[in-house]
Amino acid sequence: MSTPPGPESRDGPPRALVRPYTLTGGRTAAADSWPPETVVSATARVPSPRTPAPSRPADGRDLPDGDLRRLADHVRGPVWLPGDPGFAEEIASSYSSVAHRPRVLVGARDPGDVAAAVSFAVERGLPVAVQATGHGAVRPVDDGVMLSTRRMRTLRVDPDARTATVGAGVVWSEVIAAAARHGLAPLCGSAPAVGVVGYTLGGGISPLARTFGFTADHVVAAEVVTADGHVRPADEAHEPELFWGLRGGKGNLGVVTALVVRLFPITSLVGGGLFFDGDAADAVLRAYPGWTAGLSEATTTSVSLSHLGRRNRAGGRSPTVHLRFAHVGPPEAAAEILAPMRALVPALDTVGELPFEAIGTIHDDPTEPADVWKRGLLLGDLPPGVVETVLRTAGPDATDPVAGIEIRHLGGAMARRPQPDNAVGGRDARYGVFIVDAHGADGGAPERGRRLVEALEPHSTGATVNFLGTVTDSDVVATAWTREDYRRLRALKARVDPDEVFRFGYAVPALADDRPDDDAGLDTGPPEARAILEAARPWRSLAEIAAGTRLPLGVVRVLVTDLADAGHVRVHRPGAGADTDQLERALRGLQRRI
Amino acid sequence: MDSSAGSETAPGPTVTALKVVVAGAFGVGKTTFVGSASDITPLRTEEVMTAASVGVDDLSATPDKRSTTVAMDFGRLDLDPGDTDTAGALPLYLFGTPGQYRFWFMWDELVRGAVGAVVLVDTRRLLDSFPVLDYLDRTDLPIVVAINGFDGEFPHGVDAVREALALPTTTPVVTCDARDRASATGTLASLVGHALTVRGGATGREPQRVASYRRDPQTTTGGAAR
Numbered sequence: 001m002s003t004p005p006g007p008e009s010r011d012g013p014p015r016a017l018v019r020p021y022t023l024t025g026g027r028t029a030a031a032d033s034w035p036p037e038t039v040v041s042a043t044a045r046v047p048s049p050r051t052p053a054p055s056r057p058a059d060g061r062d063l064p065d066g067d068l069r070r071l072a073d074h075v076r077g078p079v080w081l082p083g084d085p086g087f088a089e090e091i092a093s094s095y096s097s098v099a100h101r102p103r104v105l106v107g108a109r110d111p112g113d114v115a116a117a118v119s120f121a122v123e124r125g126l127p128v129a130v131q132a133t134g135h136g137a138v139r140p141v142d143d144g145v146m147l148s149t150r151r152m153r154t155l156r157v158d159p160d161a162r163t164a165t166v167g168a169g170v171v172w173s174e175v176i177a178a179a180a181r182h183g184l185a186p187l188c189g190s191a192p193a194v195g196v197v198g199y200t201l202g203g204g205i206s207p208l209a210r211t212f213g214f215t216a217d218h219v220v221a222a223e224v225v226t227a228d229g230h231v232r233p234a235d236e237a238h239e240p241e242l243f244w245g246l247r248g249g250k251g252n253l254g255v256v257t258a259l260v261v262r263l264f265p266i267t268s269l270v271g272g273g274l275f276f277d278g279d280a281a282d283a284v285l286r287a288y289p290g291w292t293a294g295l296s297e298a299t300t301t302s303v304s305l306s307h308l309g310r311r312n313r314a315g316g317r318s319p320t321v322h323l324r325f326a327h328v329g330p331p332e333a334a335a336e337i338l339a340p341m342r343a344l345v346p347a348l349d350t351v352g353e354l355p356f357e358a359i360g361t362i363h364d365d366p367t368e369p370a371d372v373w374k375r376g377l378l379l380g381d382l383p384p385g386v387v388e389t390v391l392r393t394a395g396p397d398a399t400d401p402v403a404g405i406e407i408r409h410l411g412g413a414m415a416r417r418p419q420p421d422n423a424v425g426g427r428d429a430r431y432g433v434f435i436v437d438a439h440g441a442d443g444g445a446p447e448r449g450r451r452l453v454e455a456l457e458p459h460s461t462g463a464t465v466n467f468l469g470t471v472t473d474s475d476v477v478a479t480a481w482t483r484e485d486y487r488r489l490r491a492l493k494a495r496v497d498p499d500e501v502f503r504f505g506y507a508v509p510a511l512a513d514d515r516p517d518d519d520a521g522l523d524t525g526p527p528e529a530r531a532i533l534e535a536a537r538p539w540r541s542l543a544e545i546a547a548g549t550r551l552p553l554g555v556v557r558v559l560v561t562d563l564a565d566a567g568h569v570r571v572h573r574p575g576a577g578a579d580t581d582q583l584e585r586a587l588r589g590l591q592r593r594i
Numbered sequence: 595m596d597s598s599a600g601s602e603t604a605p606g607p608t609v610t611a612l613k614v615v616v617a618g619a620f621g622v623g624k625t626t627f628v629g630s631a632s633d634i635t636p637l638r639t640e641e642v643m644t645a646a647s648v649g650v651d652d653l654s655a656t657p658d659k660r661s662t663t664v665a666m667d668f669g670r671l672d673l674d675p676g677d678t679d680t681a682g683a684l685p686l687y688l689f690g691t692p693g694q695y696r697f698w699f700m701w702d703e704l705v706r707g708a709v710g711a712v713v714l715v716d717t718r719r720l721l722d723s724f725p726v727l728d729y730l731d732r733t734d735l736p737i738v739v740a741i742n743g744f745d746g747e748f749p750h751g752v753d754a755v756r757e758a759l760a761l762p763t764t765t766p767v768v769t770c771d772a773r774d775r776a777s778a779t780g781t782l783a784s785l786v787g788h789a790l791t792v793r794g795g796a797t798g799r800e801p802q803r804v805a806s807y808r809r810d811p812q813t814t815t816g817g818a819a820r
Binding site for chain 1: 610611613634670673683684685687703706776783786
């Protein structure tokens with residue numbers, strides 16, 4: 001081991017991804033000398049604000065394809081309608097096993113594309129769905145604008161700050177490789193092919209979660225496009241409530257285009273798996289609660305029973321019993337900790353010192369998409385009755401077993417709320433149970449799966465978003481947060497997405513009583529500033545902006561000054577006048593018209 | 595890897611906006627001229643004349659004009675759209691000056707950085723043009739005097755107008771129909787060409803017109819030397 005164990009507590013100042021927008025009253029000198037033809041151009045695409053509901057087309061369902069295609073005028077990335085060459089490939093290229101059919105699909109290249117697409121959708125009354133790798137797909141997206149974020153490839157490692165800035169299209173394996181070059185490591189998921197952003201917004205239970213906490217606890221800053229089409233930085237200092245909700249609220253509050261995540265000085269760990277014959281399931285599962293109860297935070301483990309393929313990875317009887325083990329500390333200590341489970345005689349033992357880049361081998365998750373029913377619950381404890389139920393449903397003697405069950409040992413650092421706090425739920429849970437099975441005959445839960453969930457529910461303390469599974473019932477989704485946090489999320493939703501533009505996935509409904517009369521709650525500056533931003537795209541003169549916004553020229557100058565100071569617009573300061581070259585171009589341009 | 599943050603987006607090339615001031619006496623057709631030449635619907639602020647303002651603004655020679663411009667009206671010509679959103683874009687803004695004398699405080703701002711001024715004149719009331727010409731004479735602005743032929747008629751020749759206004763030979767005097775797009779555009783081309791000529795001439799300023807006549811608007815004939 002090359003690194004000290006224990007939670008990393010480096011807390012540098014939060015680094016915003018984009019400069020915050022605040023109205024300051026004008027620091028840029030000489031604004032009052034800008035003549036009315038001074039050209040102002042928006043530096044980032046800032047789309048129009050939310051259209052009031054009454055003026056919308058009903059559901060946007062009657063929109064002609066021609067109108068949907070106009071989205072291509074607003075974005076740099078590709079745009080497809082169903083049936084277009086490339087549409088099916090873009091949808092199918094993800095990990096998702098769910099057949100999405102949005103009205104229009106956008107391959108967003110940058111936050112400006114995301115902002116433009118969100119505005120485009122909102123203006124037409126269409127919902128917005130987001131997909132990077134498709135690992136989070138719950139149910140088919142059958143309407144609206146779908147954003148494919150795979151092209152958003154930002155990845156920067158700051159070795160001094162020990163952070164990585166990660167775009168929405170980046171997967172964990174890329175961050176692992178980039179961080180490893182600096183002797184650093186991210187709190188990645190068990191499957192490195194999973195996208196960073198979606199995983200982290202749902203909390204994120206990494207193979208080292210008991211040591212360091214949820215991955216979302218180590219987000220330093222986020223860049224998010226909210227339903228009003230604005231690209232916003234969110235961190236402890238900027239939009240702190242939004243920052244609270246993004247970390248754990250999954251995709252409910254906006255499209256996160258990038259995250260800054262903390263990295264840890266870890267280059268290796270002790271990890272791997274013990275694979276047992278199906279006949280050992282009883283012994284391993286009965287030993288697991290007592291064994292894990294004595295583990296320190298340096299050790300994170302899980303155990304799974306898998307009937308997938310109906311044959312045992314270890315060569316024996318189904319199910320495969322797979323104990324996953326990760327320890328941040330010296331190999332000798334790890335061996336001592338693991339000894340009681342090794343005494344149960346695994347058929348295959350891969351636990352050893354691993355370079356961090358090999359962390360994906362600990363869980364050895366399947367890398368192919370599987371169209372399966374999934375369901376997860378959190379447990380406050382793992383009493384004998386629960387172990388019996390699991391063995392009865394998925395053990396070697398089960399006549400009609402569910403395909404797979406995983407029990408993760410939680411707690412440790414995950415139980416502690418971070419500073420600043422976030423919306424991640426499940427901190428009081430000590431174990432998580434995750435069930436995978438074939439869909440039921442009606443496309444819903446399979447009967448045996450439903451019975452298993454019913455048997456476990458009395459012991460359940462809730463769920464965690466990333467492991468909710470194939471769930472759409474909002475009452476079940478609500479169990480992913482504490483009652484207080486869920487209400488707080490709904491109030492936040494009412495403020496930043498009152499019309500529920502982001503309604504796919506694990507939707508949190510907006511709290512009806514908290515719907516604001518206007519969206520003045522967000523840090524956008526006065527509505528006049530927003531109007532100017534709209535008008536200054538791609539560029540306009542002060543005079544035109546004043547006429548278009550019906551603002552006095554003097555007011556426009558002050559607001560433009562603030563927008564320029566915030567980096568939102570660029571002012572093309574006129575010089576002493578046109579140069580000869582420009583005059584000649586102008587003369588040619590005029591003569592062409594005559 | 596691309597940049598993720600919007601504010602880091604390359605700002606693109608600078609847009610150079612050119613400006614031409616469309617000047618002239620009240621009711622001479624400035625708003626019409628801007629509207630004819632502009633690519634965009636001219637943006638303007640007009641108010642219907644009231645009895646009180648009739649007392650201030652002399653409508654006796656233009657009885658058909660019912661409204662007057664009390665703020666800037668302006669238009670835009672996109673002379674070169676450029677390759678992308680901003681690359682190489684060359685907009686030309688036309689600012690019509692407020693016609694009434696009481697709004698002249700706005701002129702100083704308007705003429706700053708302008709390519710030049712088109713001074714529209716109405717031969718029925720040449721006298722009214724003197725204050726405008728007088729003002730512009732105190733600036734370095736290249737000007738073209740355009741005789742707006744109402745109803746397409748030009749009862750007085752260009753030379754007669756030049757003489758009546760005491761304009762130097764170097765100041766172009768053209769005829770135009772402010773309602774006609776090609777005619778208005780041609781007038782602008784004359785101005786830009788003149789601005790290039792003035793700039794090209796190393797001597798800079800052309801000879802001053804005789805100021806004394808314009809400071810005495812009662813004198814309508816002749817433009818004697820100083």
